[in-house]
Amino acid sequence: MKVISRIIAVILFIIFFGFALKNTDPVTLHFFLGYEFPGPLVLMLLIFFVAGIAFGVFAMVPTLFRHRRDLSKHKKDLLSKEQEIQKLQTENSRPPQPDSV
Numbered sequence: 562m563k564v565i566s567r568i569i570a571v572i573l574f575i576i577f578f579g580f581a582l583k584n585t586d587p588v589t590l591h592f593f594l595g596y597e598f599p600g601p602l603v604l605m606l607l608i609f610f611v612a613g614i615a616f617g618v619f620a621m622v623p624t625l626f627r628h629r630r631d632l633s634k635h636k637k638d639l640l641s642k643e644q645e646i647q648k649l650q651t652e653n654s655r656p657p658q659p660d661s662v
Contacts, residue, residue: 584606585601590605
């Protein structure tokens with residue numbers, strides 16, 4: 562399985578490297594107020610790809626923290642229920658007390 566994943570990784574690297582070599586044309590990114598940023602097309606694509614990944618990760622952070630908080634709460638609930646079950650099992654395992662006269 563590792564060999565197959567490595568072969569796929571090498572093939573993808575070769576494809577992306579070829580894509581980068583074919584897209585070295587200079588482009589100019591025009592911002593507001595007359596600002597310009599010249600650079601190769603592949604660099605612009607890489608910058609925006611990485612920025613998209615970063616925005617996606619930042620968008621997932623609140624959900625991740627909410628899920629971790631919920632998981633912690635559920636673990637505490639489970640622990641309290643397990644302790645309650647243990648307590649009930651301990652009480653039921655004692656022999657019955659004789660009636661006092």
